[in-house]
Amino acid sequence: MIYFISDIHLGSLVMADPELHQQRFISLLRKMEQDATAIYLLGDVFDFWMEYYWPNERHFARFAPVIEALREAASRCEVHYFIGNHDLWMFGWLEKQTGVKMHYAPLTVDLYGKRCFLAHGDGLGSRDRLFLFLRAYFHHPVPQFFYRLLPPALGDRFGYAWAASSRRKELAHPLEYLGEKNEDLIRFARAHEESEHCDLYIFGHRHLELSFMLPSRANIHILGDFFRQYTYGVLSPDGVFSLEQDGLQEVETEDRNGVSVAFM
Numbered sequence: 001m002i003y004f005i006s007d008i009h010l011g012s013l014v015m016a017d018p019e020l021h022q023q024r025f026i027s028l029l030r031k032m033e034q035d036a037t038a039i040y041l042l043g044d045v046f047d048f049w050m051e052y053y054w055p056n057e058r059h060f061a062r063f064a065p066v067i068e069a070l071r072e073a074a075s076r077c078e079v080h081y082f083i084g085n086h087d088l089w090m091f092g093w094l095e096k097q098t099g100v101k102m103h104y105a106p107l108t109v110d111l112y113g114k115r116c117f118l119a120h121g122d123g124l125g126s127r128d129r130l131f132l133f134l135r136a137y138f139h140h141p142v143p144q145f146f147y148r149l150l151p152p153a154l155g156d157r158f159g160y161a162w163a164a165s166s167r168r169k170e171l172a173h174p175l176e177y178l179g180e181k182n183e184d185l186i187r188f189a190r191a192h193e194e195s196e197h198c199d200l201y202i203f204g205h206r207h208l209e210l211s212f213m214l215p216s217r218a219n220i221h222i223l224g225d226f227f228r229q230y231t232y233g234v235l236s237p238d239g240v241f242s243l244e245q246d247g248l249q250e251v252e253t254e255d256r257n258g259v260s261v262a263f264m
């Protein structure tokens with residue numbers, strides 16, 4: 001089996017019990033390890049992650065259990081870690097500690113005979129100029145250099161507060177499906193199909209579960225999240241992809257081309 005999970009947002013200030021949340025993710029990782037040939041973490045695993053020039057003992061102590069679980073998972077199967085828009089400030093520390101393979105850009109790869117396009121998804125197909133500007137700023141080495149100079153306690157306080165403000169907005173108004181013309185990732189995949197065909201597009205970022213088939217028969221899957229919906233994706237060796245929910249049966253998904261598919 002190959003597993004895909006994104007948007008866990010570990011450490012978020014809006015979690016009622018952040019330790020329990022971390023443990024729930026660790027339990028799922030352990031379950032996946034049983035039959036996984038690979039685990040793909042598609043971004044925003046952490047609600048905020050910054051590797052400063054100084055040691056950040058508090059941060060590392062807080063996430064010691066999940067760091068250890070990632071190390072163990074990576075010793076049993078391939079573990080791929082894609083940066084998201086909350087945990088993009090990875091500069092090699094986590095990779096060195098755990099043995100996960102970091103990805104700083106989307107990846108096209110053959111998995112069980114399926115051509116797969118994998119990415120967190122932020123910025124792809126986006127027409128939101130403010131978001132794109134901020135994204136370019138956050139990815140720029142100059143502001144990164146200055147942020148990394150901050151004392152970790154100060155930088156983290158600001159970073160987690162910033163991240164929590166978007167989580168709070170979202171909990172008040174859960175993100176909704178905008179329709180195929182307005183969903184950036186659908187538009188992105190549609191354009192991508194014109195130059196290169198992939199069988200599967202797997203994304204995170206949107207915090208909603210979605211399966212959508214393009215006329216080229218490419219299937220787009222958006223994974224949901226692991227703080228409210230607790231969903232993740234599974235690709236079986238026969239090339240069948242499904243969305244599942246932790247601790248429950250498979251979740252209902254909607255085929256937006258009109259056929260509603262419910263798994264029980």
Ligand SMILES: [Mn+2]
Nearest residue numbers: 007044084205
């Ligand atoms: Mn996210």
